[in-house]
Amino acid sequence: MTHQTLSRVALVTGAGSGIGRCVAESLALVHSARVYVLDKDAESAAAVVRGITAAGGRAKVCVVDLADGPALRQALPSLTAEFGAPDILINNAGIAAMVPAVDCSLDHWQTTMAVNVTAPMLLMQHALPHMRQAGWGRIVNVASISGLRAGTGRMAYGTSKAALIAMTAQFAVEVADWGVTVNAIAPGPVDTPLVQANHSAATRSTYGDMVPMHRYGTAQEIANGILFLASDQASYITGQTLAIDGGFTAAGVLVSDLFTKTSTAAPAAAVPAAR
Ligand SMILES: NC(=O)c1ccc[n+]([C@@H]2O[C@H](COP(=O)([O-])OP(=O)(O)OC[C@H]3O[C@@H](n4cnc5c(N)ncnc54)[C@H](O)[C@@H]3O)[C@@H](O)[C@H]2O)c1
Numbered sequence: 001m002t003h004q005t006l007s008r009v010a011l012v013t014g015a016g017s018g019i020g021r022c023v024a025e026s027l028a029l030v031h032s033a034r035v036y037v038l039d040k041d042a043e044s045a046a047a048v049v050r051g052i053t054a055a056g057g058r059a060k061v062c063v064v065d066l067a068d069g070p071a072l073r074q075a076l077p078s079l080t081a082e083f084g085a086p087d088i089l090i091n092n093a094g095i096a097a098m099v100p101a102v103d104c105s106l107d108h109w110q111t112t113m114a115v116n117v118t119a120p121m122l123l124m125q126h127a128l129p130h131m132r133q134a135g136w137g138r139i140v141n142v143a144s145i146s147g148l149r150a151g152t153g154r155m156a157y158g159t160s161k162a163a164l165i166a167m168t169a170q171f172a173v174e175v176a177d178w179g180v181t182v183n184a185i186a187p188g189p190v191d192t193p194l195v196q197a198n199h200s201a202a203t204r205s206t207y208g209d210m211v212p213m214h215r216y217g218t219a220q221e222i223a224n225g226i227l228f229l230a231s232d233q234a235s236y237i238t239g240q241t242l243a244i245d246g247g248f249t250a251a252g253v254l255v256s257d258l259f260t261k262t263s264t265a266a267p268a269a270a271v272p273a274a275r
Helices: 003-007 018-029 044-052 070-079 106-134 155-178 193-198 199-208 219-229 258-264
Strands: 009-013 034-039 056-061 088-091 139-143 180-188 241-244
Touching: 009 139, 018 044, 018 056, 018 088, 034 044, 044 056, 056 193, 070 106, 070 155, 070 241, 088 106, 088 258, 106 139, 106 155, 106 180, 139 155, 155 180, 193 219, 219 241
Parallel strands: 009 034, 009 088, 034 056, 088 139, 139 180, 180 241
Antiparallel strands: none
């Protein structure tokens, strides 16, 4: 980020934990933004704000449940009164649960859509008039590789993240000539409380095999991509989805012992010599 971001106002949802916390802390302490730390969990949001303030940054707690769209829309003007409307919006909060597609309840479906799709839409609608007036804005929506690739138990979650990716492009093209960019990121597996609640040992082992880097990402590695897209440097990137996934979406079949096996096998006589 450049010096232009020094006086920016940022709003980060789900900033009480995991990726959102990391982004909020970096925006406030590394990039000197004034940051709204929005979360439904008042205690964790307050702890993040205390940490930022103690380190010399500026941040404000915003407690709201993103599952309640009408309440969110009503609360936003007062929630963002202290620093003004945000120049940088990071729609990071998301909920996930592993539920078989045929067993997904209407309640689970609606809550997942409300938090992962409807709330980002309402927040973008809230932030965009200010961004348009300012002639500058950055929106980063935190989707998932589950929005790009189907996965077991991911029907509601994956569908919501695919919708978020599509909505990112829809908003991006309408606001492209306002100086506002709208992008998404699609993290692979990241070691955060969300994952600790959802990934069993077997799931961890499966991801270990399927991710070419054979490891989970860290919250900071995901935050680094978000911070780039929220910066002046990313001024000509809009409507895109950046996978930050250790190579997961680039990969097809990964055979860990392929080269061990071929080295002991007889040479493949039918392969023509390279010219
Ligand atoms: N961790 C991963 O492996 C991973 C992978 C792909 C995508 N993601 C996405 O990254 C984002 C952040 O995930 P994380 O792993 O840091 O999660 P996390 O569970 O550590 O943090 C999520 C935060 O969002 C808050 N939140 C949840 N529901 C809310 C609501 N209704 N209203 C307000 N706040 C709410 C929680 O209180 C929590 O503080 C999510 O959108 C998630 O889908 C995570």
